[in-house]
Amino acid sequence: MQIDGYFNVRDEPVIKLDVGSSQIEFLIDTGFSGGMIIPDRLAKGLDINYDRGLEEFSSVTGETFLASGCSMTITWFGQSIRVPVATSEKVELAILGGNMLKGCRLIIDYVKRTVTIMSS
Amino acid sequence: MSEVRRPIDPRDFTKIPRIREIIKTLPEEIRVCSKHGKEVSIQESDFSLNPGPAAPFNRADWVGCCEEAIDKVIEGVRETLELIDRAKQTYMDELARKLEPEHTGEIVAIELGTNDYFVGDDELDASDKARAAGHAGALFFLRVGSPYAHRLMTPRQ
Numbered sequence: 001m002q003i004d005g006y007f008n009v010r011d012e013p014v015i016k017l018d019v020g021s022s023q024i025e026f027l028i029d030t031g032f033s034g035g036m037i038i039p040d041r042l043a044k045g046l047d048i049n050y051d052r053g054l055e056e057f058s059s060v061t062g063e064t065f066l067a068s069g070c071s072m073t074i075t076w077f078g079q080s081i082r083v084p085v086a087t088s089e090k091v092e093l094a095i096l097g098g099n100m101l102k103g104c105r106l107i108i109d110y111v112k113r114t115v116t117i118m119s120s
Numbered sequence: 121m122s123e124v125r126r127p128i129d130p131r132d133f134t135k136i137p138r139i140r141e142i143i144k145t146l147p148e149e150i151r152v153c154s155k156h157g158k159e160v161s162i163q164e165s166d167f168s169l170n171p172g173p174a175a176p177f178n179r180a181d182w183v184g185c186c187e188e189a190i191d192k193v194i195e196g197v198r199e200t201l202e203l204i205d206r207a208k209q210t211y212m213d214e215l216a217r218k219l220e221p222e223h224t225g226e227i228v229a230i231e232l233g234t235n236d237y238f239v240g241d242d243e244l245d246a247s248d249k250a251r252a253a254g255h256a257g258a259l260f261f262l263r264v265g266s267p268y269a270h271r272l273m274t275p276r277q
Binding site for chain 1: 137138140141143144145178200204229242244247250251256257258259261262263267268269270271272273
């Protein structure tokens with residue numbers, strides 16, 4: 001099975017995922033070690049389960065920031081699954097990181113302009 | 121309903137995102153005024169063309185329905201910050217030697233207050249274990265072997 005993405009207007013590799021009844025565009029960021037992080041402004045409209053969790057992130061500038069550690073249900077390779085997600089006002093885009101890609105093959109083809117995530 | 125505003129010291133403007141995250145984890149009886157049913161929040165204003173060096177705004181206030189409600193939330197935030205520091209200290213003093221290297225790379229959820237801990241593959245796994253064991257308190261997640269849970273290496277903004 002595979003999930004097809006695309007390059008957004010800033011020429012970044014992204015995928016769209018179903019989150020409840022919404023569709024969210026996630027930047028694929030292998031420089032992010034977590035699963036997903038969503039800006040607060042997007043999180044407000046989503047069915048996110050805030051279960052009183054907090055976690056610290058370290059950013060490229062060396063700054064650490066606090067985010068809420070929560071969970072939500074997404075459609076991933078056709079299956080509805082519950083995943084951990086962080087929400088923060090310190091990010092501007094929804095980001096999908098390396099933890100979501102475990103057991104997958106990510107192909108970003110800058111020649112063919114395709115973005116593909118394949119399950120192993 | 122009346123509204124009370126309490127200015128935040130400009131030296132604390134950089135702490136606002138951190139404070140907001142903590143407010144989300146406070147129990148409803150602290151976040152929401154028991155008398156008036158209104159949530160306490162932080163509001164920024166005066167987004168002038170010449171903002172201060174620390175933030176893109178010149179003023180920020182605690183906003184609530186009464187002074188008591190604001191006091192309660194400020195106290196809840198202060199307490200949570202202390203508990204986070206204590207959880208980090210507990211990790212360094214006790215948990216690191218128990219969990220590393222066997223669980224390095226996994227996520228540990230430390231319950232704030234009790235410092236009871238649960239290890240999982242990710243935050244959801246660790247949190248589910250904590251809740252299944254009857255722990256309802258706020259959880260602080262750390263990656264075993266690291267001073268924080270995750271790194272975000274792509275520059276933003």
